[in-house]
Amino acid sequence: MSRPNGLSVCMIVKDESANIADALSSFTPFADEIIVVDTGSSDDTKEIAARFTNRIYDFKWIDDFSAARNFAMSKAKKSYQLWFDADDRISPENQGYIVSLKSHFDGRKAFYFVLENHQTDAPVSCCKQLRCIPIRRNVRFEGCIHEQIFPSAVKAGLEFAATDIVVTHLGYVTEQTRLAKAWRNLAVMEKERADGRDDGALHFFLAVTYAPLGKSREAVRSMEAALERFEKEKSNHNLIPEGYLFLAKESLKLEEYDRCLSCLALVRSLVGASPLHNFQMGIIYQRLGIHREAIEVFREVSGKKYVPNLFPTQALPSYSELLLHMAYSLFCINDRQNALKLINSSAPQQSEVGRSWEWLGTKAFLFENIPVAHVALETAMRYGQLEPESWGRLGAIYKLRGFSEKAQECLLRAGATE
CATH class of the missing domain: 3.90.550.10 (Spore Coat Polysaccharide Biosynthesis Protein SpsA; Chain A)
Known part of the structure; x- marks a missing residue:
């Protein structure tokens, strides 16, 4: 009926x-x-x-x-x-x-x-x-x-x-809530596996649940099992690039760089000019210190529209931010001239150049690249007032390098005390 x-x-x-x-x-x-x-x-x-x-x-x-x-x-x-x-x-x-x-x-x-x-x-x-x-x-x-x-x-x-x-x-609104639900989900999925379920989707979701719980090795094993099954199954082939990108990220955490690079090569062969995948690969290449490859894949992102896929992702960076990601890599390969061009291009108005330097310094600091962070944050400081977090980062750099008076001044500006 x-x-x-x-x-x-x-x-x-x-x-x-x-x-x-x-x-x-x-x-x-x-x-x-x-x-x-x-x-x-x-x-x-x-x-x-x-x-x-x-x-x-x-x-x-x-x-x-x-x-x-x-x-x-x-x-x-x-x-x-x-x-x-x-x-x-x-x-x-x-x-x-x-x-x-x-x-x-x-x-x-x-x-x-x-x-x-x-x-x-x-x-x-x-x-x-x-x-x-x-x-x-x-x-x-x-x-x-x-x-x-x-x-x-x-x-x-x-x-x-x-x-x-x-x-x-509106769910999973805090890290504590997300982790509690991840532990709950993990217990249910591990029971499914113990009861005999063995398809690619189960192993895929086990992998993405293990990862935020700090279980990177278990995550890698599960994702490898998922990819092996996806190749044989008729469904979920569209998750294969996501699986290899996930493996690249987890291999980086485990400092297993050869596998990380192999997975990145597979993703590039599968996704072509996909801006979302290329941006994520660019960040991984930067973490690996392979900056020419990072610049190459970042160029595939420029001018492209963000289109969500099956895996939760954040939107693509703005054009200005993309230029700064590339400028960071240019600094890392000592191409200061082209890095400066991109920094200036990233700021629609001259008054905003200081913010570009501050953004670059923050990225370098978070990537633990202290020399670039030092130069970028000092340059941003000369353009004008820094945000409190940036004063704190510059203070931490000065302290690390033995400039105690400068460090104290920056930390006071950040509203911090030693």
């Missing part, structure tokens, strides 16, 4: 009384029905949800996000589902885009949205997520953690279309 055309918003929630009203308010303008599945709230989440929908169901939590999402989807009556969490929001502009998208529901297409992650202690990051999918019996979420619907959508023969519709995600 065919389903009536329309959009079912499907959510799984638990103890979300602080979030769910704002979430549902932002979903109501485009939802033809709203399904809320509660996995064991002890607050008034369900009572608040009842103001917006009478389609509220209980589901006993079994440490399996896919099971809960598939249960929610089983309650949907429309032709398409759009899945959300309680800390997702849709702006009025994007609400209108979703209303327009409904005219493209043909039962064959599945739609990627852009997930925009907001955190209190880090810049905004973005990625693509398959959010809006036709409801079919053979299209289901898989995996207890980092649940995916893409593999079954591929097997079902769906077509995939990218949209510019933005889902604003």
Whole structure:
């Protein structure tokens, strides 16, 4: 029996009384029905949800996000589902885009949205997520953690279309919260592996969970296992470049430079002129001290538009910042003349040149390149007032180099005391 055309918003929630009203308010303008599945709230989440929908169901939590999402989807009556969490929001502009998208529901297409992650202690990051999918019996979420619907959508023969519709995600707002959820996720995924699951996606997500927990060797082993399986599997081939870039970063942490370089070479062969990948590779080349390669890949970024991929990333730097990244590498290979040209080009007005030097000094300091940081911050100081953090960095450099009086003066300007 065919389903009536329309959009079912499907959510799984638990103890979300602080979030769910704002979430549902932002979903109501485009939802033809709203399904809320509660996995064991002890607050008034369900009572608040009842103001917006009478389609509220209980589901006993079994440490399996896919099971809960598939249960929610089983309650949907429309032709398409759009899945959300309680800390997702849709702006009025994007609400209108979703209303327009409904005219493209043909039962064959599945739609990627852009997930925009907001955190209190880090810049905004973005990625693509398959959010809006036709409801079919053979299209289901898989995996207890980092649940995916893409593999079954591929097997079902769906077509995939990218949209510019933005889902604003407010979760994982502090480092402490992120780490707590990473440990939770790790325990569930390790149990899945112990129970016999052995696909590429599991090993991929194990790797990206191990890394922030300081388990780089485990992360490398898991990512190598993921890439081996991705090569054999019919799905997730688009994660292969991300996997090798991840391996390059973790190998750098482990000071395994040959493997890092091998992975970078593989990424370059796979992604070509992709600005997002090239920028990340440029930073790694700089960390390795291979500055001519860094400059070469940074040039692939210039003038290119940021397009999110499947892995959360921050937006590309501005053109001015990109010039300063290149200037840093030019300083490192003693090409001061061209470095100065880029620094001057990075500042639209002469009055802003000091800020460019300060930016360069900060980068050099964070990269532990004290000679370049010293020159850049002293030059910035001559152009005018530094930010407090920069005074502190310059003071630390003076102290390291034995200029105690200058160090004390800078630290006082930074508002610090010894």
